[in-house]
Amino acid sequence: MTYDVIVIGGGPAGLSGAVALGRALRSVLVIDSGQGRNAPAEGIHNFLTRDGMSPAEFRAAGRAEVEKYGGRVIDGEVVSAVPGFEVALADGSVHRARRLLVTAGVVDLLPDVPGLAEGWGSTVLHCPYCHGYEVRGKAIGVIGTPGEEQTDHKMRLWSQWSPDVRLLELDRIAAVEPGGVRMTDGSLVARDYLVVTTRIEARAGFLGTLGLEAVEHPMGIGTYVPATDPTGRTAVDGVWVAGNVADPMAQVISAAAAGLTAGAMINADLLPPAPDKP
Numbered sequence: 400m401t402y403d404v405i406v407i408g409g410g411p412a413g414l415s416g417a418v419a420l421g422r423a424l425r426s427v428l429v430i431d432s433g434q435g436r437n438a439p440a441e442g443i444h445n446f447l448t449r450d451g452m453s454p455a456e457f458r459a460a461g462r463a464e465v466e467k468y469g470g471r472v473i474d475g476e477v478v479s480a481v482p483g484f485e486v487a488l489a490d491g492s493v494h495r496a497r498r499l500l501v502t503a504g505v506v507d508l509l510p511d512v513p514g515l516a517e518g519w520g521s522t523v524l525h526c527p528y529c530h531g532y533e534v535r536g537k538a539i540g541v542i543g544t545p546g547e548e549q550t551d552h553k554m555r556l557w558s559q560w561s562p563d564v565r566l567l568e569l570d571r572i573a574a575v576e577p578g579g580v581r582m583t584d585g586s587l588v589a590r591d592y593l594v595v596t597t598r599i600e601a602r603a604g605f606l607g608t609l610g611l612e613a614v615e616h617p618m619g620i621g622t623y624v625p626a627t628d629p630t631g632r633t634a635v636d637g638v639w640v641a642g643n644v645a646d647p648m649a650q651v652i653s654a655a656a657a658g659l660t661a662g663a664m665i666n667a668d669l670l671p672p673a674p675d676k677p
Contacts, residue, residue: 401495402428404665405486407477408502408602410435411651412642412658414461416500419662421468425669428494429465429472430486434602436504436643437529437651439520444529446652457651477503479608484637498665500631501606501624502642502658507597508621510542514575515595523575523593528650530592531560540567540580540590549596557594565590599623599647611635616647623647631661639665 404420406413409431420427435454437443442451449457462472476489486494507525509515515523524530539561543550545568558564567580567588574581579589599621601613606624611633613622624640626632631639641661642654649657 400426401497402426403496403669404428404498404500404662405430405484405494405496406500406502407480407486407605408432408504408642408644409458409462409472410502410504410642411457411461411655412649412661413500413502414458414465415655415658416502416641416662416665417465417470417472417658418461418468419659420666421465421470423663423666424469425666427465427470428496429462429470430475430477430488430494431462431472432476432503432602433474434504434506436507437520440529441521441533443651444532445650446655449651477605479605481608484609497637497669499638500658500661500665501603501633501638501640501644502654503602503605503644505599505601505621505623505643505647507599509595509597510569512542512569512572512575515593518575518593522591523595525595525597526650527556527560527594531557534592535560536563537561537591538563538565538589539592539594540565540588541594542567542569542572542580543596544569553594553596567593597621599643601644601647603644606638609635609638611638620647629660630664631657632664637668 403425404427406417406429417427417429437454479487541553573583579587601622603613616623631641639661641657
């Protein structure tokens with residue numbers, strides 16, 4: 400079968416786009432690798448009426464909504480996509496569609512500090528708008544480099560939620576331990592939570608066979624797949640992007656909104672040509 404649209408990525412952007420397409424009576428296949436960026440978090444925030452819902456619960460509800468409108472959702476890892484569009488999965492299966500919506504998200508790369516990754520999403524945080532309210536008033540350590548603009552900004556920003564924010568120099572940290580940070584001089588700095596800046600890498604390696612590649616973000620935060628217009632259209636005809644893969648700083652609600660916009664524009668792109676006027 401050839402679907403109207405294959406959505407690569409089953410997060411907020413992909414599921415939202417798939418719902419819009421399903422409601423437009425389009426045949427849709429969502430391919431989800433199960434590697435959601437926010438999976439370690441206890442809950443999502445700043446999403447009106449969904450505050451505190453766990454990422455897993457949100458994903459399950461989104462899948463059910465896609466299927467309610469006739470869409471199909473499968474688990475799988477996309478390894479390539481070629482013009483046509485043929486999408487190959489790691490299990491050897493191949494699926495075809497008339498259009499693609501890429502919402503594969505990003506990977507956060509943490510500094511190479513022992514013990515840091517183990518706390519990611521729980522005691523190691525990056526976004527105050529995602530987690531600040533929940534850790535208000537706690538002892539917070541911002542890992543960074545003194546004098547660096549991004550580090551100084553994080554110090555000022557997180558101080559809005561707590562009076563106890565301390566800078567921890569990255570090159571002086573030996574390891575992260577329960578209850579704090581072990582410094583290279585052997586001392587332990589007690590902190591309830593740590594804030595870290597990650598490098599963000601788009602999940603876009605499979606797009607190379609389409610002639611699309613991730614590029615360095617203008618803000619120097621990592622890589623992304625740029626759209627050519629606000630709807631998510633890319634330089635490759637028939638391919639749209641939405642969510643963190645196109646906007647690394649998008650939160651759940653804005654990623655979902657971008658998916659909706661892309662889905663609606665893809666539906667319009669699939670309409671038959673207008674008849675010639677007499």
